[in-house]
Amino acid sequence: MPGANSSSLTPKFFILNGIPGLEAVHIWISLPFCFMYIIAILGNSGLIYLINHEEALHRPMYYFLALLSFTDVTLSTTTVPNMLCIFWFNLKEIDFNACLAQMFFVHMLTGMESGVLMLMALDRYVAICYPLHYSTILTNPVIAKASLATILRGMMLIIPFTFLTKRLPYCRGNFIPHTYCDHMSVAKVSCGNFKINSIYGLMVALFIGVFDICCISLSYTMILRAVVSLSSADARHKAFSTCTSHICAIVITYVPAFFTFFTHRFGGHSIPHHIHIIVANLYLLLPPTMNPIVYGVKTKQIREGVVKFLLGDKVVLTQDK
Template identity: 90%
Template sequence: MSGDNSSSLTPGFFILNGIPGLEATHTWISLPFCFMYIIAVVGNCGLIYLISHEEALHRPMYYFLALLSFTDVTLCTTTVPNMLCIFWFNLKEIDFNACLAQMFFVHMLTGMESGVLMLMALDRFVAICYPLRYATILTNTVIAKAGFATFLRNVTLIIPFTFLTKRLSYCRENFIPHTYCDHMSVAKVSCGNFKVNAIYGLIVALLIGVSDICCISVSYTMILLAVMSLSSADARHKAFSTCTSHMCAIVITYVPAFFTFFTHRFGGHNIPHHIHIIVANLYLLLPPTINPIVYGVKTKQIREGLIKFLLGDKFSFTYDK
């Protein structure tokens, strides 16, 4: 095998094969992915710039949105440029350590995205259930600590992936049937026993994904109870409308994520491999592409901030909590 280290059976590099079975259509497949990536970068960078420069958007909800946008644009940038190089220029080789680094950032950032969505649910819970204490509970210090704690959680849980993968022996081949270095895709290439990798991956998914979803579910249950207790139909509608963008973000993030996770472990023989790879790419690219559009369309303050940015002082900005 090319790139072997005879003492540790560690390859010098891996070959990312792209989407198995669809090699002839790689160029055509790359076009929508490239278009989505451009939208993701422009949309998320635009949101970050708008939130940072528009004083009326210096609120906890928009700080969390800026953190989500930064996570999204970083996440898709870790994979899409490399994927386009595979599709366009047939540059399939990736250094072993670079592969491990990509694997770490992909999983750390997906965990970060889940954590930020959880923080945004807590933000909506405080805003709707404790509106008079909103500003005193979610101070800038609390927001910074919550964001750092989420980041630290994901780094701590994902770092073992690199060591568990590096300890494996790769004595058969160094071809990975994927467009990027996913933890289980790399582990399955090895000739060693990767059961520990699979078990730890499941544990991490439970600790991050399931715990975040449980927290989001509890938050929205409390929000629903609080909203239904309001006597005014307009007040109920206004409260629900502040959550619609976030609920859309949750759906487009978790549905493809769990599809990818479970097909890797339980549906490998029932679902065509190229379908799994395409969904795995959409799982990383779809949320960063759609989130700026959803928040731009659904959030009045974002729309007004964009209009004010384009028109300057000619537009009067109004703010609703």
């Protein structure tokens, strides 16, 4: 086998084939992905800068948004530059350990993004249901501990992926029909029994997904009850409008995630493989691209912050929860 160590059956490198069946149009496919990546980097970096420099945005909601933006920048950078090298320069080789590292960061960061969305839902719950205690409940130490717990959860659950994948023998070849090193795409190249990988991957996906979605659903159930109980229509509209950006971010993140997850496991023979690969890339790139746009359009304080940044100190940012 090319690039393989015959004694350990561990390849020195893998070959990422990009999008199988669409090699002739890789250049054209790369253009929208490149455009989305540029928007993701500029938009999320701009949000981080704005939240860091505007004192009016030093609030729990925006701290979590900054963490989401950092996650999005890191996640898209983990995969897109490598994908563009495949499409533009036909640089398909990736070192075995680099592949494992990419696999770890992709899955850790996607789990972290889900966790941050959950924290943002809890933030909206406290802001709407306990507005008078908002600043005393969500203190900076609480925010820091919650963020750290989300990061550590992702790391601890994904670390076993690396060891489970590294232990497998790779005697079938080293060609991966993907644009990046996804856990199951790498495991399926093995000639060994990767059932443990599949079971553990399913358990982690269900644990993170079900736990976070249950917390988000419970938060919004309580928010809806609190909003409906308000006597004024304007008050109801104002209270729920603070959640619209977050709801859009949830839809943008979870819809392609569930499509990728379920079709990969239950619809593999009915959906063309290149569709799986394209959706898997959109799953990693669409949220980082759309989140800063959604929050920029729908969040008044972000819009005012952008205007203030462009016009100087002529604009006073609105303070609210």
